[in-house]
Amino acid sequence: MNIITDDSLANIEFQLKWKSKNAEHNxxxxxxxNVWRDILPPGxxxxxxxxxxxxxxxxxxxxxEKLLSSTPSNEMTLKRGQFTSDTITPRYGRFYPxxxxxxxxxxxxxxxxxxxxxxxxxxxxxxxxxxxxxxxDLTVKAVVQDAIAKPYDRGGGCSMLMECLADGPGMQVRGNxxxxxxxxxxxxxxxxxxxxxxxxxxxxFVNHIDSKAxxxxxxxxxxxxxxxxxxxxxxxxWRSHIPDNADLKSLVGLGMNAEEMSENPQLTDYRVHDLxxxxxxxxxxxxxxxxxxxxxxxYLIHPDDVFADVARVLRPGGTFALTFSNRWFPPKTIRxxxxxxxxxRVGLVLEYFLRTxxxxxxxxxxxxxxxxxxxxxxxxxVFISDPVYxxxxxTVK
Numbered sequence: 001m002n003i004i005t006d007d008s009l010a011n012i013e014f015q016l017k018w019k020s021k022n023a024e025h026n027x028x029x030x031x032x033x034n035v036w037r038d039i040l041p042p043g044x045x046x047x048x049x050x051x052x053x054x055x056x057x058x059x060x061x062x063x064x065e066k067l068l069s070s071t072p073s074n075e076m077t078l079k080r081g082q083f084t085s086d087t088i089t090p091r092y093g094r095f096y097p098x099x100x101x102x103x104x105x106x107x108x109x110x111x112x113x114x115x116x117x118x119x120x121x122x123x124x125x126x127x128x129x130x131x132x133x134x135x136x137d138l139t140v141k142a143v144v145q146d147a148i149a150k151p152y153d154r155g156g157g158c159s160m161l162m163e164c165l166a167d168g169p170g171m172q173v174r175g176n177x178x179x180x181x182x183x184x185x186x187x188x189x190x191x192x193x194x195x196x197x198x199x200x201x202x203x204x205f206v207n208h209i210d211s212k213a214x215x216x217x218x219x220x221x222x223x224x225x226x227x228x229x230x231x232x233x234x235x236x237x238w239r240s241h242i243p244d245n246a247d248l249k250s251l252v253g254l255g256m257n258a259e260e261m262s263e264n265p266q267l268t269d270y271r272v273h274d275l276x277x278x279x280x281x282x283x284x285x286x287x288x289x290x291x292x293x294x295x296x297x298x299y300l301i302h303p304d305d306v307f308a309d310v311a312r313v314l315r316p317g318g319t320f321a322l323t324f325s326n327r328w329f330p331p332k333t334i335r336x337x338x339x340x341x342x343x344x345r346v347g348l349v350l351e352y353f354l355r356t357x358x359x360x361x362x363x364x365x366x367x368x369x370x371x372x373x374x375x376x377x378x379x380x381x382v383f384i385s386d387p388v389y390x391x392x393x394x395t396v397k
Contacts, residue, residue, distance in 0.1 A: 004035055004051050008147045008149055017139040020136065023362035027169045030368070030371075071130065075128050075130065083096075092175075093174060093180030095344060114132075173347065174347075182340075188335065217388055230252075231291070232292070233292055240294070241323075254270070285312055290314075290319050291321070292321050297349055298333045311395050326386065346364050350364060353393050362391070372385045372386075
């Protein structure tokens with residue numbers, strides 16, 4: 001068995017765990033590390049030496065250790081004219097590229113590093129340039145996948161691990177406890193406003209994410225399932241992406257295309273129903289233990305109504321879990337979805353949960369950086385697997 005030395009590379013899954021006021025968060029990031037050269041959080045390089053496949057090292061860092069950049073001077077008030085974009089209107093709590101600002105030292109056009117808008121008033125905007133995770137205690141776990149002898153001396157997949165691992169996480173939570181303004185400017189408009197049944201009348205027997213992403217979603221759903229559960233697959237299709245060995249009492253599909261759902265081998269029943277016309281689910285109260293929704297939340301134009309009705313059909317303590325990636329049907333996705341950073345989309349779905357007031361025990365999840373399976377049709381044009389994001393919560397008992 002190969003072990004990690006100064007002269008080896010290591011494939012590692014890093015798990016970043018943190019807790020905000022409204023949710024617990026678990027970020028997973030796969031990369032290749034040169035332990036001798038790449039810069040990891042303090043103490044991890046040394047702890048990884050001698051480790052082999054399956055070994056785990058872990059460290060916790062308090063916010064006072066300033067693992068991520070944070071200084072009071074990065075919180076400032078700017079004149080409205082210093083926000084230079086002609087196509088973007090700044091909104092409270094949202095993130096924008098630093099390159100949209102001028103008159104700030106060391107900020108240049110084209111800089112994509114995000115900053116957050118924390119206030120808009122009297123022709124001024126308040127901005128926070130600090131890293132959105134800088135106010136949180138962080139736990140970093142490194143799960144060794146394998147160690148490889150270096151063919152030559154080179155860096156790993158990223159030289160500053162925290163810059164990669166924390167690139168996005170933190171953007172999914174509210175700023176200063178106030179709801180993020182995701183809902184202005186016709187947020188739920190779509191490019192194609194024709195009835196959805198026209199768009200979905202032709203069956204699509206394809207998977208919209210690669211097999212690695214599917215297995216990640218299946219594992220996540222499996223962790224939320226117990227034998228004998230009644231499960232609703234919301235916005236269902238020809239596959240449900242749940243474990244093959246799930247010992248469920250029932251798995252009911254609710255979707256737009258009967259032909260697709262009739263080909264789903266795991267469904268025990270299905271209903272054709274357009275949630276964008278009628279957000280009320282055609283089920284009795286307290287009918288399900290778990291509701292899942294896979295790569296479809298971005299098409300809902302009445303999410304508040306749908307989330308509230310999901311709470312109605314769930315039994316007390318039941319779970320609503322949604323997963324998504326960075327691929328969708330552009331004509332039918334809501335306007336705001338395509339405008340957001342990937343982790344802001346997690347924040348949008350989290351906001352749906354919070355706005356209903358009917359869920360507790362909220363969690364978010366991300367999985368990024370894994371190699372794309374060589375059997376995937378987009379390989380080798382795309383080497384990285386589709387990212388997976390998830391948000392789930394339980395109904396109030």
